[in-house]
Amino acid sequence: MPSPKRIGKIDFGLLSPKEIRQMSVRKIIWADTYDDDGFPYPQGLMDLHLGVIDPGLRCKTCSQKSGECPGHFGHIELAKPVIHVGYTRLIRKLLRVTCRECGRLLLSSDEIEKIIGTDISATGDSLTEKDIKKERICPHCGEQQLKINFEKPTTFAEIATDERGKKVENKLTPADIRARLEKIPDEDLRHLGIDPVVARPEWTVLTVLPVPPVTMRPSIILENGQRSEDDLTHKLVDIIRINQRFKENQDAGAPQLIIEDLWELLQYHVTTYHDNEVAGCPPARHRSGRPLKTLSQRLKGKDGRFRGSLSGKRVNFSSRTVISPNPNLSIIEVGIPLRIANEMTIPIRVTQFNIEELREIVRNGPDREDVRDPCGANYAIRPDKRRVRLTKGATSEDGNLEFIAEQMEPGWTIERHLRDGDIVLFNRQPSLHRMSIMAHRVKVMDGKTFRLNPAVCPPYNADFDGDEMNLHIPQTEEARAEAFLLASVQENILSPRFGGPIIGGIHDHISGIFMLTHTRRWFNKGDAISMLQNCDIKRMGEPDKIEDDVPYWTNKQIFSHILPPTLNMVFQASSCENCDQCLRENCDRDAYVRIVDGELLCGTIDKKAIGAFDGAIVHRIIRQYGYARAVQFIDDVTRLSIRAIMYDGFTFAIDDEDLSKSDYGQIREVLERATHDVGRRIQIYEDGQLEPMPGRTEEETLEMQIMQVLGKARDNTGEIAGRHLGLSNSAVVMAVSGARGSMLNLTQMAGCVGQQAVRGERIMRGYEDRTLPHFKKGNRGAEGHGFVKNSYKSGLNPTEFFFHAIGGREGLVDTAVRTSQSGYLQRRMINALQDLKVAYDGTVRTTGGRIIQFNYGEDSTDPMKSSFGQPVDVKGIVENILKEAV
Amino acid sequence: MALIAQQLNVLKHEMVPEHSIMTDEEVQALFSRYEISAEHLPKIYHDDPAVIATNARISDVIKIVRKSRTAGRAESYRLVVKRPKK
Ligand SMILES: [Mg+2]
Ligand SMILES: [Zn+2]
Ligand SMILES: [Zn+2]
Ligand SMILES: [Zn+2]
Numbered sequence: 001m002p003s004p005k006r007i008g009k010i011d012f013g014l015l016s017p018k019e020i021r022q023m024s025v026r027k028i029i030w031a032d033t034y035d036d037d038g039f040p041y042p043q044g045l046m047d048l049h050l051g052v053i054d055p056g057l058r059c060k061t062c063s064q065k066s067g068e069c070p071g072h073f074g075h076i077e078l079a080k081p082v083i084h085v086g087y088t089r090l091i092r093k094l095l096r097v098t099c100r101e102c103g104r105l106l107l108s109s110d111e112i113e114k115i116i117g118t119d120i121s122a123t124g125d126s127l128t129e130k131d132i133k134k135e136r137i138c139p140h141c142g143e144q145q146l147k148i149n150f151e152k153p154t155t156f157a158e159i160a161t162d163e164r165g166k167k168v169e170n171k172l173t174p175a176d177i178r179a180r181l182e183k184i185p186d187e188d189l190r191h192l193g194i195d196p197v198v199a200r201p202e203w204t205v206l207t208v209l210p211v212p213p214v215t216m217r218p219s220i221i222l223e224n225g226q227r228s229e230d231d232l233t234h235k236l237v238d239i240i241r242i243n244q245r246f247k248e249n250q251d252a253g254a255p256q257l258i259i260e261d262l263w264e265l266l267q268y269h270v271t272t273y274h275d276n277e278v279a280g281c282p283p284a285r286h287r288s289g290r291p292l293k294t295l296s297q298r299l300k301g302k303d304g305r306f307r308g309s310l311s312g313k314r315v316n317f318s319s320r321t322v323i324s325p326n327p328n329l330s331i332i333e334v335g336i337p338l339r340i341a342n343e344m345t346i347p348i349r350v351t352q353f354n355i356e357e358l359r360e361i362v363r364n365g366p367d368r369e370d371v372r373d374p375c376g377a378n379y380a381i382r383p384d385k386r387r388v389r390l391t392k393g394a395t396s397e398d399g400n401l402e403f404i405a406e407q408m409e410p411g412w413t414i415e416r417h418l419r420d421g422d423i424v425l426f427n428r429q430p431s432l433h434r435m436s437i438m439a440h441r442v443k444v445m446d447g448k449t450f451r452l453n454p455a456v457c458p459p460y461n462a463d464f465d466g467d468e469m470n471l472h473i474p475q476t477e478e479a480r481a482e483a484f485l486l487a488s489v490q491e492n493i494l495s496p497r498f499g500g501p502i503i504g505g506i507h508d509h510i511s512g513i514f515m516l517t518h519t520r521r522w523f524n525k526g527d528a529i530s531m532l533q534n535c536d537i538k539r540m541g542e543p544d545k546i547e548d549d550v551p552y553w554t555n556k557q558i559f560s561h562i563l564p565p566t567l568n569m570v571f572q573a574s575s576c577e578n579c580d581q582c583l584r585e586n587c588d589r590d591a592y593v594r595i596v597d598g599e600l601l602c603g604t605i606d607k608k609a610i611g612a613f614d615g616a617i618v619h620r621i622i623r624q625y626g627y628a629r630a631v632q633f634i635d636d637v638t639r640l641s642i643r644a645i646m647y648d649g650f651t652f653a654i655d656d657e658d659l660s661k662s663d664y665g666q667i668r669e670v671l672e673r674a675t676h677d678v679g680r681r682i683q684i685y686e687d688g689q690l691e692p693m694p695g696r697t698e699e700e701t702l703e704m705q706i707m708q709v710l711g712k713a714r715d716n717t718g719e720i721a722g723r724h725l726g727l728s729n730s731a732v733v734m735a736v737s738g739a740r741g742s743m744l745n746l747t748q749m750a751g752c753v754g755q756q757a758v759r760g761e762r763i764m765r766g767y768e769d770r771t772l773p774h775f776k777k778g779n780r781g782a783e784g785h786g787f788v789k790n791s792y793k794s795g796l797n798p799t800e801f802f803f804h805a806i807g808g809r810e811g812l813v814d815t816a817v818r819t820s821q822s823g824y825l826q827r828r829m830i831n832a833l834q835d836l837k838v839a840y841d842g843t844v845r846t847t848g849g850r851i852i853q854f855n856y857g858e859d860s861t862d863p864m865k866s867s868f869g870q871p872v873d874v875k876g877i878v879e880n881i882l883k884e885a886v
Numbered sequence: 887m888a889l890i891a892q893q894l895n896v897l898k899h900e901m902v903p904e905h906s907i908m909t910d911e912e913v914q915a916l917f918s919r920y921e922i923s924a925e926h927l928p929k930i931y932h933d934d935p936a937v938i939a940t941n942a943r944i945s946d947v948i949k950i951v952r953k954s955r956t957a958g959r960a961e962s963y964r965l966v967v968k969r970p971k972k
Binding site for chain 1: 920921922925926927928954956957960961962963
């Protein structure tokens with residue numbers, strides 16, 4: 001391989017008419033494509049010199065067959081010059097900065113020097129339109145300049161003043177413009193940043209049009225045998241037709257008006273041929289009314305050549321379906337429907353070592369009927385690259401399975417089905433971080449959905465309300481090795497975002513493990529085994545006590561079975577209230593977790609211990625025992641917690657929000673007192689007695705006081721409800737353990753929904769001096785400005801419902817705005833950072849070797865391998881040695 | 887009023903990290919340490935207030951010592967270049 005070369009410079013230029021004629025293999029003069037026999041017209045748009053698309057014919061330029069001939073350009077000689085829409089802004093600029101008479105730049109050499117300095121090549125600066133004053137006199141020939149008007153898409157005009165001082169607009173034809181551009185001297189162009197060798201400005205006005213090869217605008221044959229031409233061909237037909245008519249009219253000496261109209265029509269067709277979405281120009285349409293897809297439309301936008309075909313494209317060996325949960329799968333597995341596993345293949349080379357196994361696979365054929373059946377194969381590829389489809393057939397003679405199995409030998413390749421243990425890439429859009437694509441191991445299953453352990457939902461941000469995910473099958477050994485080593489689930493348990501586990505228990509895992517490990521309970525052998533049956537446990541530990549010859553294990557012992565036997569940890573659970581004086585082992589909420597030698601001595605396991613984003617135990621296991629043990633632990637803890645939650649049962653219903661009669665009385669009392677208090681404060685304000693807070697008006701002070709009083713009232717109702725609802729209530733369990741929801745949600749369900757706000761203030765908008773016609777003008781009371789006294793359980797009254805909808809909409813708008821903004825921000829970040837890498841010397845560099853950061857992260861720490869950002873987990877190490885809190 | 891007349895030295899501001907011009911020897915040592923030439927360095931414009939305050943010229947290399955949230959102290963080097971006309 002030749003050594004890589006450095007690109008010194010890239011020139012961007014225009015095609016000159018000379019170059020266009022030079023690269024052309026044929027002058028095209030006929031608008032027709034094919035004759036009645038379906039043969040291309042000579043010098044027509046499908047001329048055989050431009051390349052071939054029909055099989056059987058040979059290219060008249062390179063004499064190659066269809067598929068081998070790359071295609072060749074032709075050209076059309078335009079009867080009159082037309083402007084190229086892509087360059088109208090350049091033309092406008094040049095017309096405005098050069099003399100209409102002599103074509104020179106409207107600046108004296110002194111002025112040029114003042115603006116861009118003496119040596120252009122040193123600075124690379126160039127002149128802009130702003131550097132030249134409008135309508136001045138040419139410093140070279142003294143000609144008075146005229147204002148140039150430009151009207152989209154391609155009309156230019158000069159504004160002159162006639163004898164009576166009236167403004168008159170003189171249209172400039174493309175021929176006039178071309179003549180003016182021709183006059184600009186090369187030297188002046190250099191000052192404008194244009195290299196005249198590769199881009200003379202008059203080349204922006206076309207006199208000859210290249211005709212692209214037929215290979216880039218092939219015609220297709222419809223089912224009814226009719227030919228359907230490409231949009232570009234349609235457009236070229238239009239151009240040639242008008243060009244012809246123009247010539248005929250010109251030769252016949254048609255009146256000026258008709259000539260002008262035809263010229264404009266020619267301009268229109270050439271413009272829409274280049275870009276069919278220009279402002280101020282009706283798009284050219286197909287007979288069906290669909291706008292034509294012309295040159296610019298092929299490149300632009302999401303489905304254009306760049307974003308649609310080059311930086312992203314459709315791929316083979318991929319599949320997509322709905323996802324659903326299965327907590328009995330390992331987090332490193334993904335369940336694949338049998339139908340998909342039978343369609344997706346992996347190519348396996350036949351060697352002397354695997355030939356017998358592959359023979360068996362070939363004999364199994366292309367239709368695996370049951371997930372327990374061994375996998376088959378769909379294709380065999382012979383050493384000469386010929387693909388043979390494996391077919392079963394009714395009898396062994398009909399099919400070719402036995403024949404292929406006998407015939408195959410080392411050198412063949414068999415495309416076998418997916419089977420358990422294969423490495424596949426699994427992805428959910430939007431792919432915002434590296435954990436959005438992870439390598440899983442296949443588990444072929446019944447059903448029609450992809451199955452995954454709910455513990456891997458957080459990195460994908462997946463749920464099961466209809467989400468779909470994609471699957472890709474790496475096809476080579478290298479691809480599989482790379483996917484496994486870099487992208488596998490276990491390698492991605494720790495997030496580089498915060499240096500902690502992003503995979504871990506969610507929802508019921510947390511509720512379940514909380515209910516299992518909270519306080520102290522005893523289970524007999526049957527119950528204990530039924531909870532641990534899905535975990536990888538070899539033997540039960542010693543029971544805690546034996547009563548009447550029956551052994552009992554504590555709940556904490558059951559959990560300890562899945563811990564590594566040498567684990568030592570001390571931490572506060574999610575349910576910890578951060579008391580001023582921590583009672584440690586005697587915590588009345590059992591929130592002080594202490595694990596000594598793999599035994600949970602006290603404390604409750606909840607979100608803090610095993611949850612995604614927290615996962616203290618998961619994190620410690622990774623640092624101490626590695627990823628494989630962590631996978632094992634997460635698998636065990638999710639299975640154990642699901643069994644545990646099923647042991648007690650876990651439901652939530654409308655009557656879980658019921659309170660006692662006296663509670664409702666207290667809540668009513670609290671709300672009445674608060675309303676009363678608000679009324680009293682309004683009275684003080686209206687009497688002018690309110691003492692304003694520093695830096696606030698009296699009105700602002702009143703508003704703040706009202707918000708405070710009502711906020712406190714809602715919290716008080718929450719407290720009343722909370723006193724009644726204990727850990728026997730599922731919502732409380734979920735809130736305390738961190739599984740889902742908060743005590744605030746519970747307050748709003750059972751107690752009082754509280755104040756609705758827009759931008760942090762009470763609702764003030766609506767009618768004049770009031771929010772709704774249900775209230776008196778000037779009313780400042782709680783109900784009139786969005787305070788919802790009711791709970792979600794008791795139901796909202798109509799005005800409350802309306803205020804609630806106002807407050808709720810603010811949240812929706814915020815999220816909608818945020819996602820679109822952060823999405824674009826993300827795109828720009830990725831574009832800026834995607835090719836940076838950390839070099840062996842620790843520097844962050846671009847592909848060109850330029851240094852971005854002298855030391856990665858300034859401390860050379862990989863955040864994924866850090867402990868929540870810290871390079872060393874000192875607390876963990878000390879805890880592990882002392883087996884005590886630090 | 888008298889206070890305003892006094893020129894502000896940006897380098898004395900607590901938010902501005904330490905900037906200093908490197909000697910030729912230091913620059914050569916830097917280049918050989920990272921196996922780079924001047925064009926691989928991050929850039930800083932000649933009219934940057936901190937560059938003006940250090941009296942650095944175009945093609946000088948400036949050493950910048952910052953407080954770092956991760957490392958405590960971090961060194962960086964920038965090549966002084968002319969700000970292109972826009
Ligand atoms: Mg969803
Ligand atoms: Zn050819
Ligand atoms: Zn002139
Ligand atoms: Zn406590």
